[in-house]
Amino acid sequence: PKSFFFTRHGESMFNVQGKIGGDANLSPQGHTFATKLPELLAANLGPETRLTVWTSTLKRTMQTAAYLAWPQLQWKQLDELDSGFCDQLTYEEIEEKFPADFSERDQDKFNYRYHGGESYRDLVQRLEPVIMELERHHEPNHAILIVGHQAVLRAIYAYFLNYSLEELPYVKIPLHAVVKLTPKAYGCMEERYTVDV
Ligand code: F6P
Numbered sequence: 001p002k003s004f005f006f007t008r009h010g011e012s013m014f015n016v017q018g019k020i021g022g023d024a025n026l027s028p029q030g031h032t033f034a035t036k037l038p039e040l041l042a043a044n045l046g047p048e049t050r051l052t053v054w055t056s057t058l059k060r061t062m063q064t065a066a067y068l069a070w071p072q073l074q075w076k077q078l079d080e081l082d083s084g085f086c087d088q089l090t091y092e093e094i095e096e097k098f099p100a101d102f103s104e105r106d107q108d109k110f111n112y113r114y115h116g117g118e119s120y121r122d123l124v125q126r127l128e129p130v131i132m133e134l135e136r137h138h139e140p141n142h143a144i145l146i147v148g149h150q151a152v153l154r155a156i157y158a159y160f161l162n163y164s165l166e167e168l169p170y171v172k173i174p175l176h177a178v179v180k181l182t183p184k185a186y187g188c189m190e191e192r193y194t195v196d197v
Helices: 013-017 028-044 059-064 091-097 099-107 120-126 128-136 150-160
Strands: 004-008 050-055 072-074 142-148 177-183 188-194
Touching: 004 150, 028 059, 028 177, 028 188, 050 059, 059 142, 091 099, 120 128, 120 150, 128 150, 142 150, 150 177
Parallel strands: 004 142, 050 072, 050 142
Antiparallel strands: 004 177, 177 188
């Protein structure tokens, strides 16, 4: 595949409150990130003259992509890990209400499935069509930007960087940073651009 870029959505109100899941709006800082994203991409696109933006169907990714003047595609498969009955709680609340689940997840984060939700293993399966599409993408001068979520981008990143399934749920994907991956015959070239908000 050719190069592609990815970034998490800008900081959301749930990020500020420490709540997981949900469908929150961007925070003021997250919005600032969204306004700075077009310039950052224009400066770093290199030889690519076309860009297609992939978002999830959640508001925070679409709001982050709102100022990008390139064609956009929404993928349901890019939605964040479904945290089921823990959706919209903080980690402290989860530990307090469901201590057994909390420690079970801690012991095997890749396989732990939230009740009524998903595990990282489920997520990896759901992302198969997205990864196939990235693998198939060979058009010259055409880059893809994925505006995604923490768990989703961990899975995509781990796939291209050959991380183990045990390491995958712990990969660090910071907010307000754009990563460019250029797959090579062996491994991947990686560039990172951070944005001050
Ligand atoms: O906190 C942001 C978030 O994207 C949540 O919506 C999601 O549940 C979580 O990160 C995934 O990270 P972890 O698997 O480390 O809890």
